Amino acid sequence: METGFERYSCQIALPGFSETSQRLLQQAKVLVVGAGGLGCPAAQYLAAAGIGTLGIADHDNVSVSNLHRQVLFGPADVGRNKAEVAAERLRLQNPAITIVPYNQKIVHENVLQLVAEYDIVVDCTDNFATRYLLNDAAVLAGKPVVYGAIYQFEGQVAIWNVRNSNGYYTPNYRDLFPKVNESQIPNCTEGGVIPTLAGIIGCMQANEVIKYISQNGELLTGKVLIFDAQSMRSRIIKIGNITQTYITALPISIEQPVITVADLKQALAANSVELIDVRNADERELFDIGGRHIPLNELENNIDQLNTDIVKVFYCASGIRSAEAVRLFKLKYPEVKAFSLEGGLKAWRG
Template sequence: MSTHERTPTEALARQRAGAQLIDVRDAHERALGMAQGARGIARADLEADADTHIPDREAEVLLICQSGRRSQFAAEALRARGYRNVASVVGGTMAWSDAGLPMDAPQLDEDFSERYSRHLRLPEVGLAGQKQLEAATVLVIGAGGLGSPVAYYLAAAGIGTLRIADDDVVERSNLQRQILHTDARIGMPKVASAHAALSALNPRTRIETVEERVTSENVERLLEGVDVVVDGADNFPVRYLLNDACVKLGKPLVYGAVHRFEGQASVFDAGRHRGSAPCYRCLFPEPPPPEAAPNCAEAGVLGVVPGIVGLLQATEVLKLVLGVGESLRGRLLHIDAMGLRFRETRLSPDPECPVCPPGRDFPGYIDYARFCAGG
């Protein structure tokens, strides 16, 4: 063993004699338990600003990681900067624990750390961001072509509560694109099938199922306590209703739609950004006539297209919850699967919109079915 290494027992003795013990693992690793009394400073942070963390270059410093490798590299980096008394703990925290030396109690359970380890390594997410995801509630309207990939990826990502509303049952014709469901669950309510699939994927995510059609009478109950709403509906009355409710209640609405080989996605957040962000009605003041907008059963859809759009919607949800990146607010993304091309349309709020201009009182819910039928 070199003079730049210490066994865990030797390190504990040196620590008790006044040496600094620094754990250079990332925060989520340290949260699973640390050598007692160690300071937590991630290796990258320590090497980037060593003088701030260790102002005395003559101080005795002991570095520890999980197995001893990262701490060895960190010790070499510090010695190259003039720190004379730096050593790495051989075998790291695993050897320290195996030797029965004192440990600080873990702050995280092992399942959390392993399940979300790839998120925890992202500075834009990290431990704090993953906790934000775990505390979030997302409402997904529809457990069909769009709702399936959205719900799958949000559950996998660790969204704490998924509330899924759908009043339909699984049919064989759904399975070409609605990947939440299986042949064995034909005839089962879609929300029950979704619950089975998502709970099997991530038992940490709470799945709330609502086997109801969305109406003016229940929409505000569905939105209660929700952070983000996902529009996975397949009809215009529900889209207009969701838009109006989200504007009224100040909820971001993640929009998606598909038709044959094409799709669209956007974020409508006018309720929280009056006058600077458009709502769905700013884009579509009036619905197209029914003959101009056939549904999937009438016009058909390439099975992967809802998957593409749903993944984009899930991405927007995660960004909104984490508060990172640039959302699709004020932008409509068009997807052409046949040419595999994406194009973007800039959207502006409509000052004549009946629901979202600043200072405009909510006009109340309307008969959306009649409105969309042109009545």
């Protein structure tokens, strides 16, 4: 057996696996984006299995409420950058591989360059903006993405954009969901998530990566797996063999600036902004801080009637819908200043 392959003897013994497969893993460059609930287990198993170069990108710091599902971290790591802590742990687990932490946010400006350095991307992100950005960058670069997403007890897994023998590419995230209204989909902080689901889905992502690189097993191409941790039932949904989308550029990135409660109070005193409440009528009935009322789902239809001479501040209960309102407003009026009230009325009331 090749030197250093003793560690991998129990996977080299697998039917369809060989020392050649192990060398493929050793030569592979895998980029894990997001070192959270999915990224921790995915990176752990990719490191264990001997992926030669493992990039880990996360600009976020460890917080206490991450620890119930982000198993690479402990309370002593709170406040430190996730990618850096993860790299530290994984180097102890497998010192023979190269681990490259990236502590910057993946944005429009750096995504193409980063994706170009890797063979395959693992989407372990926690927001739609980064998911679409990564998906589109990988499609432009012709590289596959192993997708994972979780919410409460339910997870999704797939592998996107794999080149088939005819030179066509399999479906990508936009074949499944062409666009998303982010404000309508609760995230894990709001709806909760069971930690073991993160482990199961993250390990399934690592599994697809290993199968793809070692060229062994049937990939989740043209399919999406839906798993429910409450009933333990899963289903695999067929999407199609070839992508029907045409991605020719990265998605337009729109800044959604926020304003703090303190700054807003000052601006209101100076009469320098117009307030717009984007909540529903029944929410407004209970409490409001003034301004016009245009529920988020009516904003697009009413956008032409807005006065563009004054700075806009959109508000809602928590700041999620108002951020979406800023995005819609800036799509129409890129030159007009608009802010979302950070933390929403929850923050206003303290």
